[in-house]
Amino acid sequence: MVLPVPTGDRGLKFRALGFPVRVDPFFFLIMGFLGIGGAYGVHGPQAIAVFVAVAFAAVLAHELGHAVAARASGHSASIVLYGFGGATTHRGPALSRGRGALISFAGPAVGLAIGLPLFLARDALPSYGYGRYIAVTAIFLTLGLSVLNLLPILPLDGGQLLANALPGDSYTRTRTAAGVGVVVAAAAGAAAYAAGLTFSLVLAAWLVFGNIMTLREQRPRVVMSVRELENATVSLIDAGRVDQAIHLIITSPVRDELDPAVIGLVRVANGDPAGWDVVVAAADEAPHDQQRAACLVRAAVARADWDSLLARPHLAPALLRWAADRAVLAGREDIAERLAPTAR
Numbered sequence: 450m451v452l453p454v455p456t457g458d459r460g461l462k463f464r465a466l467g468f469p470v471r472v473d474p475f476f477f478l479i480m481g482f483l484g485i486g487g488a489y490g491v492h493g494p495q496a497i498a499v500f501v502a503v504a505f506a507a508v509l510a511h512e513l514g515h516a517v518a519a520r521a522s523g524h525s526a527s528i529v530l531y532g533f534g535g536a537t538t539h540r541g542p543a544l545s546r547g548r549g550a551l552i553s554f555a556g557p558a559v560g561l562a563i564g565l566p567l568f569l570a571r572d573a574l575p576s577y578g579y580g581r582y583i584a585v586t587a588i589f590l591t592l593g594l595s596v597l598n599l600l601p602i603l604p605l606d607g608g609q610l611l612a613n614a615l616p617g618d619s620y621t622r623t624r625t626a627a628g629v630g631v632v633v634a635a636a637a638g639a640a641a642y643a644a645g646l647t648f649s650l651v652l653a654a655w656l657v658f659g660n661i662m663t664l665r666e667q668r669p670r671v672v673m674s675v676r677e678l679e680n681a682t683v684s685l686i687d688a689g690r691v692d693q694a695i696h697l698i699i700t701s702p703v704r705d706e707l708d709p710a711v712i713g714l715v716r717v718a719n720g721d722p723a724g725w726d727v728v729v730a731a732a733d734e735a736p737h738d739q740q741r742a743a744c745l746v747r748a749a750v751a752r753a754d755w756d757s758l759l760a761r762p763h764l765a766p767a768l769l770r771w772a773a774d775r776a777v778l779a780g781r782e783d784i785a786e787r788l789a790p791t792a793r
């Protein structure tokens with residue numbers, strides 16, 4: 450996420466179409482501020498109340514568009530209305546780019562579906578008073594907001610659509626989209642300033658700032674836990690990729706915490722006979738440690754040292770697990786399946 454969605458749970462909370470919704474108090478404050486002034490004979494607190502109510506309905510409808518599309522893709526979604534708009538966060542299985550784009554577009558699509566007919570019928574709408582003020586505000590907050598949202602600026606939907614369509618991994622795509630976002634938001638801000646829309650200038654500045662912050666973010670490093678590193682190392686040894694196992698270890702920031710049995714196994718696999726004593730010492734020190742037993746079995750097999758295995762009957766489950774792993778590697782899932790219950 451580019452501009453962080455406010456966490457915490459202050460504000461109004463309810464459910465809409467089954468989705469949890471939270472409205473941050475600042476949403477009402479900012480929308481109230483935007484509603485100051487009024488038009489068509491509606492002024493003062495009434496104008497503010499109308500603007501806040503229409504903004505609430507319009508932004509909620511927009512976010513529900515995202516949420517319903519996310520649910521149709523098997524995701525669970527929740528909605529927060531905050532700042533100048535809202536955000537729908539959804540989680541679930543990985544989505545195709547097409548699905549992702551569909552979810553991004555579903556929000557503006559709802560705004561266009563409501564706003565466009567209102568805009569086309571504008572001459573038939575009342576020309577003064579509450580009817581006019583509500584209609585014009587609704588057009589601005591549905592059609593206008595959808596068009597604004599489709600600008601290629603993160604975290605707006607247009608920015609998400611752009612990031613979704615770009616080539617590369619997600620980090621590269623987000624970075625490129627943020628670069629485009631800085632330029633487009635700055636240009637939109639300049640246009641808003643020239644048109645005398647001072648408040649839009651604030652919004653543009655907020656977007657420029659957010660996109661610059663995204664550009665400054667470092668590529669996230671994938672750090673394996675010690676356990677994951679140990680499992681990955683043993684799997685590489687099983688696959689006969691000793692060089693890769695060694696590379697994985699020496700480039701890991703947690704290499705110093707690696708179990709001695711795993712280190713010993715790598716040494717044995719790499720042709721260092723001294724590694725054997727390290728594995729045996731570690732495994733005999735903790736006979737019920739599965740990881741160490743797995744390493745001892747592998748090291749013994751590598752050395753064809755069957756006497757060491759026969760002298761340690763408690764290694765039987767580890768030996769069966771090893772056999773099941775070999776079966777999987779050989780593409781014999783059926784054998785692995787039969788070994789699995791006994792290997793526990």
Ligand SMILES: [Zn+2]
Pocket residue numbers: 511512515553556557598605606
């Ligand atoms: Zn949206």
